[in-house]
Amino acid sequence: MLKTFPETLVSQLLAGNRRALARTITAVENEAPESVEILKTLYPYTGRAYTIGITGAPGTGKSCLVTALTQHLRKQNKTVGIIAVDPTSPFTGGAVLGDRFRMRDLSGDSGVFIRSMASRGHLGGLARTTYDVMRVMDAAGFDIIIIETVGAGQNEVEIVKAADTTIVVEAPGLGDDIQAIKAGILEIADILVVNKADSPLVQNTVRALKAMLDLGHRQRLVAHHGQLMAQTDSTGAPEYDFREVPIIQTVAINGQGISTLVEAIDAHRSYLAENGIRQDRQRARLQGELIARLKETLLKNLLDTVPDETFDQLIESLLARQIDPVSAVQSLLNPQRPLS
C-alpha cells in the first residue's frame, strides 16, 4: 500500500476527504506508530461533536435504531458519524462485523460515515481504541457521533465515559424481562428505549422497567481518579441523580417513536448544558484518560529497565513463597535494594 505521510493524511481529512478519514481511522485503530502524531495534530479540532451511545442486549434492535435515528437527524441537516462495535472471537482473533448490514438504508448519503470496529479482546462494550476513533470522526467535523456497543447486555459501562447521552435499548420477548435488565445497565441509561413496540408484550417490558426505576433514586456515578464509581460514605454524602429517565417506545423498522426519541435526546442535551454537567463529565473523562495513560507509560518505562531474567526470578520467588507481592513491587521500584 502507498504510504501517505501523517501530515498529508490529516490535512486531507480536515479538508473533508473520506478516504483519508477511513485510513486515519485504520491507523488509529491499529495503534500504528504514526497514530501518536495523528492524534496529537487532530486534538485541537476535537470536542465539537455531540456523542450518543447506544447499548443493550444482542438483537434488541440497536443497529436498526441507529439507522432510524440517523435518518431523522439527516432530515435536520445534521451530519452523522457512526461507530459500530461487534465482538472479536476470542478463539481466532477474527470477527464478523454485521451491524453495517442493518444500516444499508443509510448508504449513498455523503452526510453519513459508518465504520465497523471489532472489540479486539477489549471488554466493556467498546474496543480499546474506540474513543480515539471517535476523536478522529469529531475532528472530521460530524455534528453527531453515534456509537453502537457490543451487544452483551451487561457491564457496558465504558460507553458512559465516551458518550454525552447514553441510550439503553430493551426489547420485549427476550426471555425473562427482569433478567434482561441486569443491575448496572439501568444506572448508565440517560434514556431507556423499549424497541420492537409492535410486539404485544411491550407493556410488560415497560412495566418492568418502570418498577425497577421506581425502586430508588439512581446513584450518580462519579469519576474518582478515572474510575466510575457510585459515591459511597467515605467520599461524602452520596450524590443522587434526580433526573427522571424517560422510557420511550420505538419501532425501529418503521420509524415509529423516533421523533420522540430525538426530542428526549435534545432535552437531555439541554439538561447537561444548563447544569454544567457536560463540562464536568468531560473534565472527569480527561482526568481518567490522563491517569490511565500515565499508568500505562510509567509501567512501560519501569518494565523497560527490568531485565527479563530479574522479572522471571521474582515470579519464581513469589511462587516459592520467598517474597510476597507487595515486597516484590518494592524491589522492582528500588532495584538497588537487595532482595531480603
Add this chain to the structure above:
Amino acid sequence: MENRKIRVLIAKPGLDGHDRGAKVIARSLRDAGMEVIYTGLRQTPEMIVEAALQEDVDVIGMSILSGAHMALTPRVIELMHESGLDDVKVIIGGIIPDEDVPALKSMGVSEVFGPGTNTDDIVKHIRTVVSV
C-alpha cells in the same frame, strides 16, 4: 504495539437468491483471524464501493450467482478507481464460466473461486495478495 488485521468486505450483489455461500466464506475468514464486514444481499456496485472505502478494507469479496458478473465487475472496478481504491484486491466467488475468468482477471480481479472451492485456498490467496 501495532495491531494490524486483514479486513475483508463480503457482498452479494445482484438480485438473485440467497447468501448462504457468502456467509460460509465470511465465517471461514473470521476463523482465519480476519475482520469481515458482512453487507449481505442486493448490494449495488455503488453500495459495495462506498462500504469498502469507509471500512478501509484490504479485499472486496463478491459472491455472484446470477450470471451478472460481466456487468457488475467492471462497474465495481470503475467506481473503485474513481474513489482511489486501486490498491484494494477484488475476489469473486460463485458460478462463473471458465471462459469468463481471463476477462475478469484482465479487468483487475485478483482471483475467481468456483463452487466447491476449499475455503483454505481463499484464505491462502488473501494472505498472499495482502501485505500485512
